[in-house]
Amino acid sequence: MSARSLVLAIAVTAVMVAVSLVVGRFQAYLITIVAIASIGALALNLLIGACGQISLAQGALLGVGAYAAGNFGNAGLDVFSIVAAGLTAALISALIGLPALRLRGLYFAIASLAAQAILEYLFKTIEPLTHGISGLVIKPMTLFGVPLVTDQGYAALSLVILLITWLFMVWVMRTNIGRAFLVVRESEIVARGMGLDVARTKMYAFLISGFFVGVAGALMGFTNRLANPEAFGLQLSVDYVAMIIVGGIGSWGGSIIGAAFVVLLPELIQRLGEALNIPNILSALREMAFGLLIIIFLIFEPRGLVALIRRLTLKVTGSNAANVGQKDRLEPQSANRRR
Amino acid sequence: MTYALQLAVAGIAVGSVYALIALGIVLIYKCSGVVNFAQGAYAMVGAYLTYALINLGLSAVIAVIVSMAIMAGLGILTERLILRPMLKAPVVAVMMVTLGLLILSQAICLAVWGPDQIAFPALFPAGALEIAGIFMTYNYVATGFLSALLCVTFLAFYRFTPIGLMQRCAADNSRAALAIGIHVSNQVSIAWAMSAALAGLGGTLLATLNGLSLGLADIGLIAFPVIVLGGLSSLGGAFVAGLVLGVLQSFTDGWLTPSLEDFLRAHTRVYSVGALQQVVPYALLVLMLLVRPEGLFGRRGTERV
Amino acid sequence: MSLTARSVTIHFGGLVAVDAMDLDAIPPEIIGLIGPNGAGKTTFLNCISGIYRPTGGSVLWNGEELVGQAPHVLLGRGIARTFQSITSLHDLSVLDVVKLGADMRGDLSVGDRMRSLFLSEKALDEELTEMLLRPLRLADVAHTPIQTLSYGHRKAVDLARALAAHPMLLLLDEPVAGLTSQEGMAMAGVIRSVRDRFGCAVVMVEHKMDVVMDTCERIVVMAAGAKIFAGSPAEVQSSAEVRRVYLGEPS
Numbered sequence: 001m002s003a004r005s006l007v008l009a010i011a012v013t014a015v016m017v018a019v020s021l022v023v024g025r026f027q028a029y030l031i032t033i034v035a036i037a038s039i040g041a042l043a044l045n046l047l048i049g050a051c052g053q054i055s056l057a058q059g060a061l062l063g064v065g066a067y068a069a070g071n072f073g074n075a076g077l078d079v080f081s082i083v084a085a086g087l088t089a090a091l092i093s094a095l096i097g098l099p100a101l102r103l104r105g106l107y108f109a110i111a112s113l114a115a116q117a118i119l120e121y122l123f124k125t126i127e128p129l130t131h132g133i134s135g136l137v138i139k140p141m142t143l144f145g146v147p148l149v150t151d152q153g154y155a156a157l158s159l160v161i162l163l164i165t166w167l168f169m170v171w172v173m174r175t176n177i178g179r180a181f182l183v184v185r186e187s188e189i190v191a192r193g194m195g196l197d198v199a200r201t202k203m204y205a206f207l208i209s210g211f212f213v214g215v216a217g218a219l220m221g222f223t224n225r226l227a228n229p230e231a232f233g234l235q236l237s238v239d240y241v242a243m244i245i246v247g248g249i250g251s252w253g254g255s256i257i258g259a260a261f262v263v264l265l266p267e268l269i270q271r272l273g274e275a276l277n278i279p280n281i282l283s284a285l286r287e288m289a290f291g292l293l294i295i296i297f298l299i300f301e302p303r304g305l306v307a308l309i310r311r312l313t314l315k316v317t318g319s320n321a322a323n324v325g326q327k328d329r330l331e332p333q334s335a336n337r338r339r
Numbered sequence: 340m341t342y343a344l345q346l347a348v349a350g351i352a353v354g355s356v357y358a359l360i361a362l363g364i365v366l367i368y369k370c371s372g373v374v375n376f377a378q379g380a381y382a383m384v385g386a387y388l389t390y391a392l393i394n395l396g397l398s399a400v401i402a403v404i405v406s407m408a409i410m411a412g413l414g415i416l417t418e419r420l421i422l423r424p425m426l427k428a429p430v431v432a433v434m435m436v437t438l439g440l441l442i443l444s445q446a447i448c449l450a451v452w453g454p455d456q457i458a459f460p461a462l463f464p465a466g467a468l469e470i471a472g473i474f475m476t477y478n479y480v481a482t483g484f485l486s487a488l489l490c491v492t493f494l495a496f497y498r499f500t501p502i503g504l505m506q507r508c509a510a511d512n513s514r515a516a517l518a519i520g521i522h523v524s525n526q527v528s529i530a531w532a533m534s535a536a537l538a539g540l541g542g543t544l545l546a547t548l549n550g551l552s553l554g555l556a557d558i559g560l561i562a563f564p565v566i567v568l569g570g571l572s573s574l575g576g577a578f579v580a581g582l583v584l585g586v587l588q589s590f591t592d593g594w595l596t597p598s599l600e601d602f603l604r605a606h607t608r609v610y611s612v613g614a615l616q617q618v619v620p621y622a623l624l625v626l627m628l629l630v631r632p633e634g635l636f637g638r639r640g641t642e643r644v
Numbered sequence: 645m646s647l648t649a650r651s652v653t654i655h656f657g658g659l660v661a662v663d664a665m666d667l668d669a670i671p672p673e674i675i676g677l678i679g680p681n682g683a684g685k686t687t688f689l690n691c692i693s694g695i696y697r698p699t700g701g702s703v704l705w706n707g708e709e710l711v712g713q714a715p716h717v718l719l720g721r722g723i724a725r726t727f728q729s730i731t732s733l734h735d736l737s738v739l740d741v742v743k744l745g746a747d748m749r750g751d752l753s754v755g756d757r758m759r760s761l762f763l764s765e766k767a768l769d770e771e772l773t774e775m776l777l778r779p780l781r782l783a784d785v786a787h788t789p790i791q792t793l794s795y796g797h798r799k800a801v802d803l804a805r806a807l808a809a810h811p812m813l814l815l816l817d818e819p820v821a822g823l824t825s826q827e828g829m830a831m832a833g834v835i836r837s838v839r840d841r842f843g844c845a846v847v848m849v850e851h852k853m854d855v856v857m858d859t860c861e862r863i864v865v866m867a868a869g870a871k872i873f874a875g876s877p878a879e880v881q882s883s884a885e886v887r888r889v890y891l892g893e894p895s
Contacts, residue, residue: 054431099628106374109434110563111628114621117560121618125611132613174765176747182734183744190731193695195719195748195809234560238438245435284450291443298436299424 006167013163020155028151029223030264035158036219037259039165041243042252043212046169048241049250050178051205052185053105057096057112058240060119061210063232064089065217067123067130070138070227078142082161085218086211092119093210094203101199105188108202116234123229135228138221154223161219162256165212169252177204242290245297248304257305265289341472346593347586348473352483353548354585359486359541360558361565361577362493363534369510369572370530371422372430377437378538379559380444385410385539386546386555387448390459399462403543407536414535415528422531445553456552463547482544489537490578497574506530564620567627570637580635584620591616645706646670647723647813647845652691652701661687663869664701671812671845674835676860678850678880680889684869685849686728686817693725693815694718705813719748724811728818730790730798738793738801739786742772745808776804780834796827800834807838814838816848820855828852832859857881865889 020031040062047053068088072081096115100108123130130136140147148154172178180201183191192198221227239262247258266286273285301308360378367375385406392402417440425433463481467474497503508516509526516523542555549555565584569576596615603609633639647669654662662684669675677685690696692703694715703710705721715725724745733741769786777783780800785793790801799819806814819835820828832855839846850856856863857877865873865880867889873880880886 048431052429052431054434099625103628103632105431106434107628107632109374110567111625113560113563114624117621118618118625121613121615125613127609176744179736179740179744180747182736186734187731190733192715193727194744194805195715195724196744197714197716238442241435241438242442245439284446287442287446287449291439291441291446294439295421295436295443298428298432298439299421302428302432 009163009166013159016159017156020159021152023152025151028155030267031155032151032158032219032223033263034260035155035162036216036223037240037243037263038162038256039158039219040213040216040240041247041255041259042162042165042169043209043216044240045244045249045252045255046172046181046212047205047209049244049255050173050185051181051202053097053202053205054109054241055096055112055209056109056234056237056241057093057115057119058213059232059234059236060116060123061089061093061213062217062220062236063119063123063227063229064092065214066138066221066224066227066232067136068214069141069218069221070136071129073141073222074139076142078144081141082215082218085221086214089214089217090207090210093206093213097202097206101202113234116237120229120233123232130227130229133229135226136221138225138227140225141222148222151223154219158219158223161215165215166252166256168212172208177201181205239290242294244304245294245302246304248306249302251304251306254304254306261305262290342593343590344471345473346589348475348483349479349593350586350589351487351582352475352479352585353589354582355483355486355490356541356545356581357558357561357565357585358490358578358581359537361562361569361581362490362574363538364559364562365566365569365572365574365577366530366534368566369574370506370527371418371433373422373433373437375437375534376434376559377417377440377444378534378562379556380441381410381414381535381538382542382545382558383448383553383555384413384444384542385535386459386542386551387452388539389543390452390457390546390551393460399460403462403540406543407539410539411532411536414531414533417535418528418531422527441556441559445556448553452551454553456550456554459546459551461547462543478547482548486541486544489540490581493533493537494574494578502529561620564624566634567624567632568634570634572638573634573636576634576636584623587619587623588616591619595619645812645845647692647847648702648704649692650702650704652688652698652703654687654691654696654698654700661869662691662698665866665869665871667692667847667864667871669813669845669847672839672843673862674839674846674848674860676848676850676856676863677866678853678856678863679866679872682868683866685866687869688866689725689815689817689847689849693723716748719809719811722810722812723815724806724809724813725815726799726802726806726817726819728821730795730802733790735789735791737787737789738777738782738804739769739772741790741801742776742804742808743768745805746772748809772808776807779837780804781830796823799823799831803831803834803838807842810842812842812844814844814846816846816850818850819848820850820852828855831855835859 016031020028023031040058044055044058047055065085065088069081069085072084077084096112097108100111124132140149142148143157148157173181180191180196181204183194183196184198184201188198191201224231243258243262244255245258246261247256248254269286269289297304360382363381364375364378367373367378388409389402389406392405393399397405421436421440422433425436461478463477465477467476468480497506505516505521506526506529508519508521509523510530513523516526541558545555545558561584565580566577568584569578569580592615596612599612599615600610603612627634647667649665649667651664651666652662653660653664665684665688667675667677667688677688679685687696691698692710694710694713694717697712701711705723708721710718710721710723773783773786777786780803782797782800782804785797790798793801799822803816803819816835820831823831835846835848836859838844848856848860860877863875863877863880864871865886872889873883873886875883
């Protein structure tokens, strides 16, 4: 990432943080949920978009992050509960990947499905840690002793963590680990023949992705002050998959756009429904929209909204503006220098 | 002993339905190389269609048959409209499309029929059968029997008829099949049609037992432990594994859970183990992946990288 | 430092693809492995590079058994190989692929690896370009995505990738196939200079007889999965046995 992009990213984040500290509760809440979803989407994009491993366990892993953060936070770990939650989720993510490590990618998808089911069960039954069906009450996070209680505060925190996540992802893709991800994604057989340790590469993907999902889950837990099993089901997993498909697999910027889209769409439809007076169709409409979007995007524009935007800008303004999205593309920096 | 038999019989009945759904997934996988995450959606839509047709006045039997025919059509439609354009796309993308289909189907059913569970019209006479001290409602018996019958019929069809042979050729090696004149794309459509129709029937039968709701689609998920146990490319394996898993769940619910809870309540403060029978199939799935990923009846070596 | 393959055998179903094949390679010799199509040359190469697991026999490298080890383990021990068909590998540039190869060196310590994670990209790029890309005439396209390069260039990149791992045994799978006569001779020259520079042993499977005769010091001839002759280029050329089994391609 060039110095210019870095400064830009930090500047944008700083502005957003300032904004989030002064807006009202509802706007701050929206910023928070978009930021949290973005972190989760970036993490999933690393797994699916960069390394080609489809996972349906996102929902449960977010839950792991939330429950872990709740327990660590209630135990007084302060802001480090977020890191601890990330590490817990990373560990669980590695465990999920373990059975399918030497098997084809499709088996990992199935294993993740099993993991989602098993974890949901554990959320409901391991009462001492999760308080079962009634849910775990999570005390507000303390930042070096000071409790964080405002929506604005969490919005700011989430934005900062989003920036850190983004920077990390961009950095990883510049290293040999990132390059290895891309080769494994292309073909595990080619990767193996080339001499890459495919199992180890996949493990890195599981661990890194899991960590950031855990972080996102932790933020969810603190923001909602509650973690309960229903919130972390398969539906959530599929929502995240929708985020990266709609935003564009293999594009960091796309993940954020996709996250914003998926998270804000229900709000939009809610407003629409209230305005037009048709409350019942709402949730059905949202799901229909998702289903259709996933299908349509995958068939016609697998690179998602980002590519769509790029194509439209190309048509309207000419080639220069189209490069805006290019910097986010999940490719090693050296290939960009050709331009 | 009678109790054990009772559990086994109940398990086989439900397991037959699992097998029916799993068969469809394996069939599609063999033909298209794609894991259809939307198979449960076919089951759900089939059940809703049967319900709608019965409400329109058709007799139960006709409604079921028409529903299956419509499902077959939907299967072909899915294959033509969604699979064909994605022929060049990575398998990963196609599987995600089937996920999208699952979401879409559930949304449509939600919009048309609402979120609540609906009582499904009785297709079988009320009352129960008693043999050697084992009680089974006619509903259960019919469900199990019909599912098993269809599974076995399908397996026989696949193994012994000319069309079945063409299916096997197309699935095994599409290029060779093309070379000898088999219309592979037709065969693929037929596979999807059959899978969808079988799933639709399975869904209908399941709805007679558990009521009609969006949750019927969940059976598409439990099909995965079935196919991992049986072997991703083994149709016969799916059948056997379905039965095994049905019995496993039944025994977990009827014996393991109570025994475990008695033990735990006596020695610890733990009161309940929750819905253990829901999760045991998945635990078995993980175990299979670790120990024998090709399943009980699959061919070794096709899974590993 | 030597490769000792003894009685390497592999079955595919009922077909015996490689039948009790022996091969020795001691750095810094260049050995050619030739034979008619279907003789099992590439299959044998796959057996000694960890792609296939032979059903029988042993492959010793410096006394350690290689059979059953994955390619990445073999790379760590100093055995690298190139491939006939080179996939596009997404958007990765020449340097990216070579850097991946360099990462697989067996002689890197943990400290080296940690340091490389934080080392300036530019310094690393320049070093690799000078050492590996320039001799292969790839310096100009160092940052180009390999999927836009010609076949000849891609083969060179594959070779650079294998070399980046500092191998002591280089296994080449038809290094000049698909190249023009001129490109082929250039590649042969590169192979010789690589051997001179690194002191590694080279085993190359190849069909183009002129390149083989010119470059290899020893030639092993395979037919129907088994070794039927071994000797110097002159001996091979004058062997009636070889001529009978295999009409070589014209120079």
